[in-house]
Amino acid sequence: MPPPAGIVNIANLLTVVRIFLVPVFVLCLVHGGTGWRLGALAAFGGASFTDFLDGQLARKRGLVTDFGKIADPIADKALTGAALITLSVLGELPWWVTGLILARELGITALRFAVIRRGVIAASQGGKLKTLLQIVAICLYVLPPSFGLPAVVKEVVMGAALVVTLVTGADYVVRAARMSKTPRDKQEVGSQGSQGSQGSQGSQGSQGSQGSQGSPGSPRDDHPPVSQMPAQAGPDRKNRDRIRPALRKLKLRG
Numbered sequence: 001m002p003p004p005a006g007i008v009n010i011a012n013l014l015t016v017v018r019i020f021l022v023p024v025f026v027l028c029l030v031h032g033g034t035g036w037r038l039g040a041l042a043a044f045g046g047a048s049f050t051d052f053l054d055g056q057l058a059r060k061r062g063l064v065t066d067f068g069k070i071a072d073p074i075a076d077k078a079l080t081g082a083a084l085i086t087l088s089v090l091g092e093l094p095w096w097v098t099g100l101i102l103a104r105e106l107g108i109t110a111l112r113f114a115v116i117r118r119g120v121i122a123a124s125q126g127g128k129l130k131t132l133l134q135i136v137a138i139c140l141y142v143l144p145p146s147f148g149l150p151a152v153v154k155e156v157v158m159g160a161a162l163v164v165t166l167v168t169g170a171d172y173v174v175r176a177a178r179m180s181k182t183p184r185d186k187q188e189v190g191s192q193g194s195q196g197s198q199g200s201q202g203s204q205g206s207q208g209s210q211g212s213q214g215s216p217g218s219p220r221d222d223h224p225p226v227s228q229m230p231a232q233a234g235p236d237r238k239n240r241d242r243i244r245p246a247l248r249k250l251k252l253r254g
Contacts, residue, residue, distance in 0.1 A: 009058075009065070010057055011057045011061075011068055012054075014054035018051060018076075018079060019074075021043050021079070023082075025082065028043060029087075034146050037142060044079070048135045051076055054072065077109060083142070084102065084138070087138070087141050087142075092141055104169040105165075111173065111176050118180065121175055121179070126167065127172075129164055133157065137160075137161045140157055
């Protein structure tokens with residue numbers, strides 16, 4: 001087996017870079033102006049790219065570490081949360097949208113850590129689509145107003161990101177609930193099912209045997225026991241008994 005990866009590797013380094021890009025992004029976005037907005041867009045895009053790159057490197061090169069498992073989701077939520085909160089502070093994004101997305105992200109992150117002893121909840125295709133939609137929506141909101149992007153485009157993409165975020169959050173909750181079942185609970189469910197099937201089979205078998213014994217059309221009822229009658233004397237024996245006295249009389253006369 002290859003030796004475990006050390007904490008100092010390229011994947012963890014990219015994660016740390018993403019964390020440091022969060023305040024840079026916020027400062028550029030708050031400062032305002034076309035140039036600063038483009039700087040914020042570059043910082044957010046670069047940080048999002050490191051999120052994709054560090055995961056690929058960690059899996060392909062075997063650089064998965066405990067630090068990366070903890071720091072990577074924290075960096076992701078810090079970047080997304082900072083972008084949404086800053087946009088809401090600037091009055092460009094409704095607070096209820098920010099609140100729903102952050103509640104889902106923080107809740108699912110806490111849920112993953114809660115069930116990590118039983119296994120890792122793998123990212124689904126819906127989760128990947130959610131991340132992509134969130135990145136695209138935030139980038140559209142960060143674009144300078146001078147670009148003249150219609151507001152309806154930003155709202156539609158952000159609305160799609162919000163819907164997918166909530167739906168995938170519910171899916172994660174269901175998967176975590178299934179994973180949280182202990183082996184004892186699964187054994188109890190299985191034993192109850194087997195006992196129920198055995199009980200139904202036994203009752204059917206007993207009913208069938210009782211029915212075969214007590215049914216009116218059973219062979220025992222069709223053929224009741226016949227008592228043996230005493231054998232009666234046949235006609236030849238009766239004739240012999242009558243002839244013998246007559247022969248005796250003839251002998252005496254003769």
